[in-house]
Amino acid sequence: MNTDPAVEAELDELARLVPGARLVTDPGIVAGFLHDQVTALPAGSPRGVVMPRSTDDVVAVMAWATRHRVPVVPRGAGTGLAGGATAIDGSLIVCLSRMTTIREIDPQNRVAVAEAGVITADVDRAAREVGLMYAPDPSSVELSTIGGNVATNAGGLRCVKYGVTRDSVLGVEAVLADGRVLSTGGRTIKNVAGYDLTGLLVGSEGTLGIITSATLRLLPAPPRDPVTLVGGFPSLVAAASAVSAVVAAGLRPSLLELLDHATLRAIDDWKHLGLSGTEAMLIAQFDDADADTHAEQVTALFTAAGADDVAVSSDPRESAQLLEVRRLAYPAAERLGRCLVEDVGVPVSRLADMVARIEQAAERHGVQVVTVAHAGDGNLHPTFVFDSPDGAVPQSVWRAADDVFHAALELGGTLTGEHGVGLLKQRWLPDQLGPVGTAVNRAIKDALDPLGLLNPGRGI
Numbered sequence: 001m002n003t004d005p006a007v008e009a010e011l012d013e014l015a016r017l018v019p020g021a022r023l024v025t026d027p028g029i030v031a032g033f034l035h036d037q038v039t040a041l042p043a044g045s046p047r048g049v050v051m052p053r054s055t056d057d058v059v060a061v062m063a064w065a066t067r068h069r070v071p072v073v074p075r076g077a078g079t080g081l082a083g084g085a086t087a088i089d090g091s092l093i094v095c096l097s098r099m100t101t102i103r104e105i106d107p108q109n110r111v112a113v114a115e116a117g118v119i120t121a122d123v124d125r126a127a128r129e130v131g132l133m134y135a136p137d138p139s140s141v142e143l144s145t146i147g148g149n150v151a152t153n154a155g156g157l158r159c160v161k162y163g164v165t166r167d168s169v170l171g172v173e174a175v176l177a178d179g180r181v182l183s184t185g186g187r188t189i190k191n192v193a194g195y196d197l198t199g200l201l202v203g204s205e206g207t208l209g210i211i212t213s214a215t216l217r218l219l220p221a222p223p224r225d226p227v228t229l230v231g232g233f234p235s236l237v238a239a240a241s242a243v244s245a246v247v248a249a250g251l252r253p254s255l256l257e258l259l260d261h262a263t264l265r266a267i268d269d270w271k272h273l274g275l276s277g278t279e280a281m282l283i284a285q286f287d288d289a290d291a292d293t294h295a296e297q298v299t300a301l302f303t304a305a306g307a308d309d310v311a312v313s314s315d316p317r318e319s320a321q322l323l324e325v326r327r328l329a330y331p332a333a334e335r336l337g338r339c340l341v342e343d344v345g346v347p348v349s350r351l352a353d354m355v356a357r358i359e360q361a362a363e364r365h366g367v368q369v370v371t372v373a374h375a376g377d378g379n380l381h382p383t384f385v386f387d388s389p390d391g392a393v394p395q396s397v398w399r400a401a402d403d404v405f406h407a408a409l410e411l412g413g414t415l416t417g418e419h420g421v422g423l424l425k426q427r428w429l430p431d432q433l434g435p436v437g438t439a440v441n442r443a444i445k446d447a448l449d450p451l452g453l454l455n456p457g458r459g460i
């Protein structure tokens, strides 16, 4: 891959510096590391991939990268949906997937310390062994890494009740661009010493430091299996008003998801579940001791909002089946064509307006869109479906996305609720941050990464 003798000499030096790490330059293998899930974006040609085994390895890698001015692309499992781990020309990809040790589970303080490459669900499984849980549950929970989740401030289905990844991170260990190790936070609930550097690194998309481990907050595991409700609605507006009613009633479901008609039709075309006549569907779960009472209240609210029928189950197998419809949404969309998954967020009260604006954008530009939403968070995933011989995103899709992003901002929302800016949304970011916000973001980046080596051109 690298025929330049100077580059080869630098890579030989790196291999000597991190003998325990895996350094890959074979083009066939490196090809598997060029993209995250956004394969429609063009990737550069990296020098290789290094897979460190320890924080010390990462320190050596970053000192080397600084010495030779090599840009670095941090990477976890590559499940990202914003192009944040897309390879850069001449870069070194630093893949943390071999740092898989859960260093500690501390039941007394309800804390876990996990290395960056630990799979998210493994932290939860380890916590459950001592009666605790790790709350963040992106749908990619069985694939994504803790480092990737922290770097993107990942959300998930349960965050309507338990918050996003940031709410579960008490501290991080990160290697800075020059190879210094920064440890932030700790295992105390309260901590106001200095600026909130933990908060700064959470969601920094690999642009401020390489996260090598995180100290994570654990919660008591729910006392029971969840009660699941599924309501079919005659219109999206009816479903959105049911969401508002649930929020206004002060109820705290552990999950509240919305599927639009196009999504239901896509699932039905595939699985024939009889969903096509339903205009919108809400799925809710309660996992607290009063779950049955709450389910009754929500059934009444769904019905008052116009739900045609509401199915309720507390049987774990039936619950899983009801939730399966939500899990089928993305693979069902993928059957229709190539997908560009978007991720806007609006205040919950503007949910119906946002869905209407998505539909208008799709119609105006003649593109196909299917939408699911973490409705309780006002976080929508309009997925643009397209066909193009070379895999590139057609201009009509970009124009529809442009409308959708500006609609989200007009409604008081955000370009991205949980996937991050990555490479995908950079051109719209100044529209949200404004000139002062952009300048402050840039100043922080310059202070921590003056040579611009950490994931340059991504995030801010």
Ligand SMILES: Cc1cc2nc3c(=O)[nH]c(=O)nc-3n(C[C@H](O)[C@H](O)[C@H](O)COP(=O)(O)OP(=O)(O)OC[C@H]3O[C@@H](n4cnc5c(N)ncnc54)[C@H](O)[C@@H]3O)c2cc1C
Binding pocket: 036, 037, 073, 074, 075, 076, 077, 078, 079, 080, 081, 083, 084, 085, 096, 116, 137, 138, 139, 140, 143, 144, 145, 146, 147, 148, 149, 150, 151, 152, 153, 154, 155, 156, 157, 205, 206, 207, 209, 210, 211, 212, 330, 418, 419, 422, 455, 458
């Ligand atoms: C089927 C599916 C479902 C999904 N569902 C959700 C969901 O419900 N909620 C949600 O929020 N996301 C979801 N995602 C998106 C994705 O899983 C998350 O963004 C996840 O946090 C990415 O983790 P990763 O380990 O794959 O990171 P990667 O994709 O490898 O990287 C993501 C970003 O983080 C940076 N990064 C990775 N590791 C580190 C590190 N150790 N230090 C510094 N920077 C790093 C990368 O440079 C990149 O910018 C889903 C993706 C898929 C494919």
